[in-house]
Amino acid sequence: MTTILVVEDDPNQCLLYANEIRSAGYDVITAHDGREALEVVEKARPDLVVMDVSMPGIDGIEAMSRMLAKDHKLPIILNTAYATYRESFRSWSADAYVVKSSDLTELKDTIKRVLESRSRPAAPAGA
Amino acid sequence: MTRQTLVIVLGGGQGERLYPLTRDRAKPAVPFGGCYRIIDFTLSNCVNSGLRRVYVLTQYKSFSLDRHLRLAWTRFDEEIGEFIVPMPPQQRIGERWYLGTADAIFQNIYTLEQERPEYVLILAGDHIYKMDYLRMLSQHQATRADITVACVEVPIAEGPRFGVMTVDETMRTVGFEEKPANPKPLPGRPDLCLASMGIYAFTTHALVQLVTEDAKRDSTHDFGRDILPRVMRERPTYAYLFRDENRKAIKYWRDIGTLDAYYQANMDLVAVDPLFNLYDTDWPIRTNLKQQPPAKFVFDEAGGRRGTAVDSIVSQGCIIAGGNVARSVLSPGVRVEAQAHVEESILMDDVVVGPYAHVRRAIVDKGVVIPPHARVGSDLAADRKKFTVTDSGIVVIPKGVPRGEEFWRA
Numbered sequence: 019m020t021t022i023l024v025v026e027d028d029p030n031q032c033l034l035y036a037n038e039i040r041s042a043g044y045d046v047i048t049a050h051d052g053r054e055a056l057e058v059v060e061k062a063r064p065d066l067v068v069m070d071v072s073m074p075g076i077d078g079i080e081a082m083s084r085m086l087a088k089d090h091k092l093p094i095i096l097n098t099a100y101a102t103y104r105e106s107f108r109s110w111s112a113d114a115y116v117v118k119s120s121d122l123t124e125l126k127d128t129i130k131r132v133l134e135s136r137s138r139p140a141a142p143a144g145a
Numbered sequence: 146m147t148r149q150t151l152v153i154v155l156g157g158g159q160g161e162r163l164y165p166l167t168r169d170r171a172k173p174a175v176p177f178g179g180c181y182r183i184i185d186f187t188l189s190n191c192v193n194s195g196l197r198r199v200y201v202l203t204q205y206k207s208f209s210l211d212r213h214l215r216l217a218w219t220r221f222d223e224e225i226g227e228f229i230v231p232m233p234p235q236q237r238i239g240e241r242w243y244l245g246t247a248d249a250i251f252q253n254i255y256t257l258e259q260e261r262p263e264y265v266l267i268l269a270g271d272h273i274y275k276m277d278y279l280r281m282l283s284q285h286q287a288t289r290a291d292i293t294v295a296c297v298e299v300p301i302a303e304g305p306r307f308g309v310m311t312v313d314e315t316m317r318t319v320g321f322e323e324k325p326a327n328p329k330p331l332p333g334r335p336d337l338c339l340a341s342m343g344i345y346a347f348t349t350h351a352l353v354q355l356v357t358e359d360a361k362r363d364s365t366h367d368f369g370r371d372i373l374p375r376v377m378r379e380r381p382t383y384a385y386l387f388r389d390e391n392r393k394a395i396k397y398w399r400d401i402g403t404l405d406a407y408y409q410a411n412m413d414l415v416a417v418d419p420l421f422n423l424y425d426t427d428w429p430i431r432t433n434l435k436q437q438p439p440a441k442f443v444f445d446e447a448g449g450r451r452g453t454a455v456d457s458i459v460s461q462g463c464i465i466a467g468g469n470v471a472r473s474v475l476s477p478g479v480r481v482e483a484q485a486h487v488e489e490s491i492l493m494d495d496v497v498v499g500p501y502a503h504v505r506r507a508i509v510d511k512g513v514v515i516p517p518h519a520r521v522g523s524d525l526a527a528d529r530k531k532f533t534v535t536d537s538g539i540v541v542i543p544k545g546v547p548r549g550e551e552f553w554r555a
Binding site: 086087090091106107108110111 | 255
């Protein structure tokens with residue numbers, strides 16, 4: 019089964035995302051900050067990461083850069099309350115950028131789309 | 146437009162084919178033309194084009210290059226937004242050095258984010274030429290290109306050495322092949338093809354997208370090899386035809402890729418009417434000069450010692466003390482002693498050629514002392530036992546060879 023790592027510092031939101039994504043048919047594991055996320059990625063080898071950006075300590079963009087440095091093909095979706103992080107060139111390394119909303123349809127659709135595009139051979143990456 | 150453009154000079158490569166000149170220094174720091182370093186030509190082009198926001202990406206053996214940049218290229222004021230600064234790998238993105246040209250940019254994306262230029266001009270640090278980059282940037286802006294690649298016409302037989310572009314009548318790129326066996330000729334000129342000079346103007350937004358995409362691919366992360374062939378049909382990509390500020394009949398552009406290319410480009414400077422003109426005050430080439438006395442030529446004995454130099458470049462601090470120099474390039478501080486002969490050679494700083502020594506068709510690195518009566522370039526089989534000898538028979542004597550006569554006699 020496809021495993022998705024949800025990185026989210028707010029415990030309530032983390033629970034919400036985990037439940038919703040699980041109900042969409044994926045295995046879900048969680049991490050609560052960038053540093054923990056890096057450890058979990060090493061150990062659990064998820065198929066995709068849903069990454070909050072604004073977190074204490076190592077933020078989501080930095081954590082993403084470090085993950086991609088080790089595995090440049092790991093699919094990562096930035097999931098943040100703020101649209102402004104899009105202006106950061108480094109955020110462009112993400113496969114997708116989702117602005118948080120109470121309706122999680124967009125996030126779930128994006129997960130599906132990114133996983134599908136990655137399973138096709140020679141799919142264009144990112145942007 | 147000059148203020149909207151950030152220049153990134155790629156100064157990193159290992160320069161393996163220029164070994165042993167690159168044993169202790171990065172290729173752009175290799176001395177050239179007597180008193181210059183190779184990178185001075187690219188940086189002079191920047192300044193002469195009005196571009197004064199320049200990062201030089203350094204990597205291997207960069208000490209000598211850093212030092213040269215500090216001594217020769219610091220007369221800019223960061224307070225008014227002008228700078229030429231070396232940038233070693235920051236390892237912001239992973240603990241690795243640059244994998245290729247595109248990766249070098251990707252690893253410095255943070256810098257682009259800080260500077261937020263409209264355009265990025267990517268230059269090589271190892272070419273000898275004179276080019277007004279502003280003309281290229283103007284075309285880039287006028288065509289609303291994402292990518293503009295500087296190109297020069299070369300004889301079609303030389304095409305396989307280069308990345309060859311094919312263009313339509315508006316100069317829009319319709320094809321790009323890296324080192325093609327059968328290069329496509331220019332329209333209407335079956336004898337010529339368009340070679341990429343490895344110089345690129347990018348709109349920043351497109352550049353960031355391209356190197357970010359490329360970072361996720363299994364590739365060599367090289368603009369010419371990986372990115373251009375993939376994207377030139379999807380994104381507006383144009384060729385810019387190199388206009389030579391050297392103003393000779395033939396356009397002058399040399400990629401100093403090999404020892405023979407390095408040797409030949411130096412020899413291009415010594416003719417009466419040299420192929421490459423260092424004397425044009427409209428396009429000055431800057432460098433760092435150590436304070437040294439003027440060159441001196443001494444002894445004029447009939448049938449004995451005569452200090453002469455013809456068809457040569459002789460830098461400051463040189464003393465030609467009763468020896469002869471012909472068709473050669475001498476860096477500062479060289480001594481040529483009594484009855485010594487130097488022919489068609491490049492002698493770097495502080496080389497000493499002892500009495501009665503003969504040096505022909507050689508590149509002699511800094512500080513080498515050639516003892517009395519030694520012979521270099523007369524017996525290539527013997528030279529090959531001690532030194533690198535190139536395909537065209539140029540002997541290269543590296544820094545730090547022993548001074549003892551037993552080494553030279555052996």
